[in-house]
Amino acid sequence: xxxxxxxxxxxxxxxxxxxxxxxxxxxxxxxxxxxxxWNAHRGPLFTAALxxxxxxxTDAALRAAMNDVANAQAVSITEATVGAFPDxxxxxxxxxxxxxxxATLRGLAMSNLGESLDPDALWLIARPQLLESxxxxxxxxxxxx
Numbered sequence: 001x002x003x004x005x006x007x008x009x010x011x012x013x014x015x016x017x018x019x020x021x022x023x024x025x026x027x028x029x030x031x032x033x034x035x036x037x038w039n040a041h042r043g044p045l046f047t048a049a050l051x052x053x054x055x056x057x058t059d060a061a062l063r064a065a066m067n068d069v070a071n072a073q074a075v076s077i078t079e080a081t082v083g084a085f086p087d088x089x090x091x092x093x094x095x096x097x098x099x100x101x102x103a104t105l106r107g108l109a110m111s112n113l114g115e116s117l118d119p120d121a122l123w124l125i126a127r128p129q130l131l132e133s134x135x136x137x138x139x140x141x142x143x144x145x
Contacts, residue, residue: 003065004048010076026085030134031127033084034101038123041109050110077102088138097137101130 024032040046049069056063081098082089089095104126111117 010072026088027131027135027139029084031131034105034127034130037102037105038109038127041105042119046109085138091138093137097134100133104130 052062052066056066077098078095081094085094108119108122108126111119111122
């Protein structure tokens with residue numbers, strides 16, 4: 001099952017990269033990519049991966065397989081973001097912004113597990129905040145570092 005999640009995750013990373021190559025400035029591209037990643041976090045792959053992580057708590061073999069998947073996904077995400085934003089990837093704070101963005105998406109996607117919160121409504125609040133932080137750090141008006 002972990003191998004299936006890895007395969008689907010690899011496919012998502014490939015789609016992410018193909019969309020990242022679209023024209024537009026970095027602020028326009030990051031908006032499209034955030035939406036793409038959000039949609040992935042709202043789909044069945046995210047739910048399946050989450051269920052596997054819960055099961056992996058008590059299954060050492062599954063935990064090892066899921067750790068391999070997580071490591072491979074970290075490499076894919078790094079390669080994808082560097083490929084999508086080669087001019088920004090080496091700037092201070094870029095890797096941290098990606099990490100914070102992904103953590104935000106994961107947290108919002110899980111917000112309806114035990115509560116009656118609407119993750120999509122929360123996304124409408126968080127998305128502009130992520131875009132504003134991206135623009136303040138890396139937008140055209142941001143200071144070069």
